[in-house]
Amino acid sequence: MALPLSILDLAHIGEGETAADSFAASVALAQRAEELGYRRIWYAEHHNMDSIASSATSVLIAHVAAHTRTIRLGAGGVMLPNHSPLTIAEQFGTLETLHPGRIDLGLGRAPGSDQQTMRALRRSPASADSFPQDVLELQGYLTGETRIPGVHATPGKGTDVPLYILGSSLFGAQLAAMLGLPYAFASHFAPAALEEAVAVYRQEFKPSAQLAEPYVIAALNVIAAETTEEAEEQFLDSKRLRVSRFLGRGRTFTTEEADMILDSPAGQQLVQMAKYSAVGNPAEVKAYVERFAEHARADELIVAFSAPDRKAWMRSAELLADVLISD
Numbered sequence: 001m002a003l004p005l006s007i008l009d010l011a012h013i014g015e016g017e018t019a020a021d022s023f024a025a026s027v028a029l030a031q032r033a034e035e036l037g038y039r040r041i042w043y044a045e046h047h048n049m050d051s052i053a054s055s056a057t058s059v060l061i062a063h064v065a066a067h068t069r070t071i072r073l074g075a076g077g078v079m080l081p082n083h084s085p086l087t088i089a090e091q092f093g094t095l096e097t098l099h100p101g102r103i104d105l106g107l108g109r110a111p112g113s114d115q116q117t118m119r120a121l122r123r124s125p126a127s128a129d130s131f132p133q134d135v136l137e138l139q140g141y142l143t144g145e146t147r148i149p150g151v152h153a154t155p156g157k158g159t160d161v162p163l164y165i166l167g168s169s170l171f172g173a174q175l176a177a178m179l180g181l182p183y184a185f186a187s188h189f190a191p192a193a194l195e196e197a198v199a200v201y202r203q204e205f206k207p208s209a210q211l212a213e214p215y216v217i218a219a220l221n222v223i224a225a226e227t228t229e230e231a232e233e234q235f236l237d238s239k240r241l242r243v244s245r246f247l248g249r250g251r252t253f254t255t256e257e258a259d260m261i262l263d264s265p266a267g268q269q270l271v272q273m274a275k276y277s278a279v280g281n282p283a284e285v286k287a288y289v290e291r292f293a294e295h296a297r298a299d300e301l302i303v304a305f306s307a308p309d310r311k312a313w314m315r316s317a318e319l320l321a322d323v324l325i326s327d
């Protein structure tokens with residue numbers, strides 16, 4: 001496959017693990033991905049989630065960058081309404097200064113949290129309304145063409161950290177097209193609008209100083225194993241884990257309880273979130289990923305390895321690279 005292949009590392013904290021374990025695993029994955037030829041790894045901003053360790057996204061990027069040499073690293077994404085554009089410009093300007101040519105900045109407008117946590121972040125419900133203006137303000141700080149007279153990002157000014165608009169709806173597609181920025185669609189958990197959003201983005205795209213032609217990054221889940229049976233078992237385990245994370249409200253379920261919930265309407269909604277999932281042996285996963293790339297009209301794919309077991313998680317990355325990067 002000619003398309004670049006990248007990774008969305010959800011920085012999950014597994015059962016019996018600590019945040020430190022998650023960080024060590026992220027470093028190990030990045031080092032292996034660098035060896036295997038993946039283009040980039042992104043980390044997402046989430047808050048108040050016991051199972052995700054990437055809340056301080058820029059700090060995690062700095063840590064992984066210090067332990068790798070060439071692979072691109074970035075946010076997929078920073079939830080910009082949670083922050084001032086100047087603060088993000090300074091953080092990512094610092095990262096780019098320390099690791100030149102390796103830093104990406106994906107931007108989203110969701111809270112990355114629940115309503116209570118949104119208030120704890122000092123974010124108002126109306127914060128998302130200024131997202132387009134905030135993106136432009138941030139872009140001005142990074143290019144050195146500030147939109148706030150007399151205010152500059154140091155570090156940041158002139159670093160030209162590339163921006164990406166993240167989305168799962170037509171809003172992000174239209175904004176990315178209007179600003180002439182790359183568009184990354186979160187089809188790994190919000191598959192419904194993928195085709196329409198990509199079509200709108202490509203149709204309405206206007207060239208910019210950063211980008212001459214539309215560029216689509218589409219996300220999907222991958223579980224690759226030596227056999228189909230192993231992969232299917234890991235996929236079922238990952239769906240059971242989603243039940244506890246999204247519907248448990250602090251409690252965990254037995255295998256039997258989780259399976260019953262998966263058969264319920266609420267459980268089926270969770271299953272539908274993982275609609276775009278390549279699951280199987282290497283040949284099966286390769287075939288699915290190639291079909292998905294064509295379906296999504298993607299210029300690049302970013303994969304979330306969803307096997308809950310650490311060894312299986314790393315093995316998925318290796319097997320996928322074997323059939324889609326090394327062939």
